[in-house]
Amino acid sequence: MASFKKQSTGWEYRIRYKDPITQKFKEKSQRGFETKKEAQVAAADAESKIAEGYEQTDIPLIVYLEEYVQEYKVGTVRKNTLIQHQNNIKNHIKPYFQSIMLREVKPIGYQKFLNHLAEKYSKSTVEIIHNTMNSALEKAVTLGKLEKNPCRGVTIKGSVKAKGLKFIESEHIPAFLRAAHQYGYIYWMFYRILIETGMRKGEAAALTWDDVDLKAGTITINKTLDFSAEDESELFGDTKTFNSERTIKISQSIIQDLKQHIKYQNQNKLAWKGSYKHKLNLVLCRDDGNFMPKSSLFNSFSRILKRAGLPSMPIHSLRHTHAVLLLEAGNDMKYVQERLGHGSMRITADVYSHVSKKIEESSMEKYEAHMKSILE
Template sequence: MANFKRLKSGWRYRLKYTDPFTQQQKEKSERGFRTKPEAELAAAEFLKRIKQGYEQIDKPLVDYIESWIINYKKGDVRKNTLKQHMNNLKTHIKPYFKQLMIKDLKPDMYQKFLDACLEKGLSRRTVEIINSTVYSALELAVIQGKLERNPCIGSIIKGERKQKTIDFIDSEDIPRFLYTARGYGYIYWIFFKVLLETGMRKGEAAALKWSDINFKEKKIHINETLDFQPDNEDELFGETKTFKSKRTISVSTSLINDLKYHASWQNQNKINLGETMYRHDLNLVLCRNDGRPMPKSTLFNAFKRILKRASLDGVLRIHSLRHTYAVLMLEAGADIKFVQEQLGHGSVQITSDVYAHISKKLEKRNIDRYEEYTSKILGSNNFKSGDVWGTPQKN
């Protein structure tokens, strides 16, 4: 039974109810209504939601987010994503909210939290990731009927949005990069050449097995990614980044020939090391001399040194080779849909958005091709010298 009282701030209702989930007696009050009928309507709506399964939870916000990560994210997202959620909780969310109850988190309070994150020097992107952790956890609470409304809705991240840039190696510099890589070390040359000619992520390339290559049809099946820092060897190979990342791509005859040579080179290496010294069970294509996976730090250092020796931009990341592949495909006139499928992007929009302005060559190439095509249809060479527009033709 609800009771109502008129205050200076307006009408207030207060009622007691039994939580349908915990069967505990609880109290609910709300104030600020202009009239008593408005307060009565709000009280009735609240009791109706309780009957429909709305459960108010009296639990610290940080405890709820932690249980969300463990019960709903573990096993559903990649290990790195799981670590990111946990790091957001322990490093940023918990120190700020401490033991604040989830029901006491208000929109204004949450906005101040986001502002505080920016004020202590975190980038806009980092704050966006922190926000996604809190928002997603509380959105589930709303779906489950544990919260009436997500207090994160309506919040804004005020930091300056950085212009998205795409790093890649210019096509004129690729021969110099590969020549330098070959001089640095054969296994690095073949690894980086595969990335350049396929657009694979480094984890996808590092997980590539010989059984994934169809030499006859010149296709490569990408269905796994390597975890460069596994907790144990059973977790060495995992799912690709997204569902679309699991794909079959077409490759050039040149790369197929390189891979055939690499297979012969690797087989000779197996003979030299002996049966017991080589990891035959992994069946990796791009690996150490003994068949073990390539360490991430080794690839990183090799790439950086090769760039320096080749007098190229030293701040480029290995991922820039994926971007470079996309640039080469587009410069060669490949259809954007084909590039999307090769890269494993979720949609054509992602591909076109990311690579829309990456090379002035594309702009020049497109206008050159347009002029070449339209000159045959619209060009002045279709008319004889002396022809005048609109001059009647004599019979």
């Protein structure tokens, strides 16, 4: 309950309350009001904020962010998303803000933080880091730890990556696969699967024989491999998004290759005996049944491209290659979206519109033929 007193400088209110965190009594006061009525209105507003928790003891920003992730993200978001939040705090937010208190984060200071990030990272990366901070401080408002979210209304800058899509043109695929086979059978198999299914490398690396139905001619994609896992219990994680979980048809040639691959693995199992990683049950793995390290995939892919006389590109380009092949074969965007596991067709259309020379040339030929029929 507020008390009021007239001072030489005007009316003053004084509120005594118990801090819900420290359980200690505190006082809040303000003076300089011309009338008692003004002091009463201000006191009522202050009491309301105290009741909602705005006057509780402040805490360091990083302590709050770590508590936020632990209480509101662990067990509610996918493993990859959780790791992303944790890395954003550890690698970007903590080094910049250091020991600043939660309520000391102000809009202009936060904007300077985003501008600092924009000097080194792309706009999309800055947006990802901002998402961690913004969602956490929005929750702080709900919890009564902040009156307003200082992350609202910011301007996100940063470089925008060129939209040039990298993929292997269809006429160069045979040369690439020949170079892959010469480099090593398992790499040929791995990259052939990527080209013919559009799986991400982590999805392909996590593929187990339980996911393959050779009779039905399908592959079910329901997990991804965590290449940085410290033990086998953490090796398999969730797919990138819920939409990434999907079952796709595979070609007869891939079915035959997988049947031969089973025989190849059986020979390895006999050779490695008890040392073979039977428990993992991986389809695309090293000779001992263990998963293929990310470094081995990166190095092999780079060398195979060079041997095939192709320009440098990331492994993810094989996913793009598959999408372009589907479009060249006459499939519509909706089918490509579902096969790749995109959340919406807009994503698919934004990425793959006008990407293949063959599609562009075919479209122009159809247009010219149509115009010729009209004008003649």
